[in-house]
Amino acid sequence: SLFYLEYEFDPQHISVKDTIKFKITGTDLYGNKISDPLYDNITIALTYDGKVFKEYEADKYEITSGELNYALDIHKAGAYQLHLYYGDDEVNTVNNGELLPILNLEAGPCYAEDNSNVDIPTDELYVTVKEFSFIFQCYDEYKNIITKGGEHFSAKGKMEFNDIELTTLEIEDNNDGTYTVSFIPDFPSIYHIYLFNDGEKYGDE
16 A cells, blocks of 8 residues: 555644644555545554654544545654655555655744743842843743744843833843843842743743
């Protein structure tokens, strides 16, 4: 039997938040799709850095037609090679000679529940009249490091004892998943910095 692969995604641009959906259909020796059940086990495998990441086996007794539908959720960013096994044999090509794709999963949007995801040295900043700055790294909700910019961050800073807000505070997008926050304090004090993403509070102070 030969196989036909149809997928509902762009293999080069998949987010870890996406569900990876595709369909495998058995064909006869002439490439015609068949409706009869496949007579042997079908296994889908994903390899990451040359090692098996996950396997999905469809038992021949559970297949009622020549068609199998898959919906995979993978939350680790990276490049995954898709493999197809029919019984003990690996199927190297589908769709009349097309190689099985490499799935490039990209990290999701920047996310934080607390400061464990915002790499800030301290949340209590003892400052002088010189400019103070720190860099924080963006992660997605599955702890994947984000390596591209484009997030809309803003920040506010307040003095600890009298709740006065900083008048000068800037965020620079470093275009690599990191952002530099810098400010010149109005007075020597302890300052608390709060981050916002599209107006929503991002993590703790």
